[in-house]
Amino acid sequence: MVVVLSVGLHFSAALSSSGAWEKTICSAPFSRVSPGFAATKPFRIPSRRGLSYSGTTIIPRAAPVTDVEDGNQGETDTIPTPIVIIDQDSDPDATMVEITFGDRLGALLDTMNALKNLGLNVVKANVFLDSSGKHNKFSITKADTGRKVEDPELLEAIRLTIINNLIQYHPESSSRLALGAAFGLLPPKEQVDVDIATHINISDDGPDRSLLYVETADRPGLLVDLVKIITDVNIDVESGEFDTEGLLAKAKFHVSYNGKAIIKPLQLVLANSFRYFLRRPTTEESSF
Numbered sequence: 607m608v609v610v611l612s613v614g615l616h617f618s619a620a621l622s623s624s625g626a627w628e629k630t631i632c633s634a635p636f637s638r639v640s641p642g643f644a645a646t647k648p649f650r651i652p653s654r655r656g657l658s659y660s661g662t663t664i665i666p667r668a669a670p671v672t673d674v675e676d677g678n679q680g681e682t683d684t685i686p687t688p689i690v691i692i693d694q695d696s697d698p699d700a701t702m703v704e705i706t707f708g709d710r711l712g713a714l715l716d717t718m719n720a721l722k723n724l725g726l727n728v729v730k731a732n733v734f735l736d737s738s739g740k741h742n743k744f745s746i747t748k749a750d751t752g753r754k755v756e757d758p759e760l761l762e763a764i765r766l767t768i769i770n771n772l773i774q775y776h777p778e779s780s781s782r783l784a785l786g787a788a789f790g791l792l793p794p795k796e797q798v799d800v801d802i803a804t805h806i807n808i809s810d811d812g813p814d815r816s817l818l819y820v821e822t823a824d825r826p827g828l829l830v831d832l833v834k835i836i837t838d839v840n841i842d843v844e845s846g847e848f849d850t851e852g853l854l855a856k857a858k859f860h861v862s863y864n865g866k867a868i869i870k871p872l873q874l875v876l877a878n879s880f881r882y883f884l885r886r887p888t889t890e891e892s893s894f
Contacts (some may be wrong), residue, residue, distance in 0.1 A: 784824035
């Protein structure tokens, strides 16, 4: 299988000394996380600033104005959908990352260097072509341990780093990405309705685990929030996949409770938690 908010989750807006608005994500550490994801520290995602990762901080950076060519503006119908997939399932020893943007991607050396600056070992696994375009796959491990990335904050830092570089070197992609509104110069022309875009499904995946599927409107910090929603109801996250596909995020998680598949009453609790924090509380939806 190929990573494409919560009770106790605290959001706050504060004006930093530099004048940038910041959102505080995850004011408390995760309560339970299995080997696929490690417990996290509080971290912040300031808006419209330079993208970096220093322990617990992610700062997005917009692309330079000079990177935007007049010929690319207003041609969103010909621009392919950017896709970034963070895969924790395919390789037991490494985090696999796949990037697709039609046939427009180059060697992505700058992206690889940016990921290495996060304290990661990055090896380009392979490149292949299909009807959706050129797929670039990377194998990523932590430089200090040689192990796959398990910290949701660092996984989110990887995702935002890739998207920031994609927007910087392909500024036309920002009009196709939800995060283009935060990082790019060409925000999407239409905003995704969170109520309509959000879908949650939980099914058994054998006797010892369940498969959780979540689709919703993308935004910075979403991966961290999804994991925290799960762990806040004492469910273990074993592994998963997080796909950023244009304006949407699609996540698949293998989850369990006390080493077993999640029973129906707990599935309902988890699904309702997602509906509450991903959608407006006034929205009602039939049971999954």
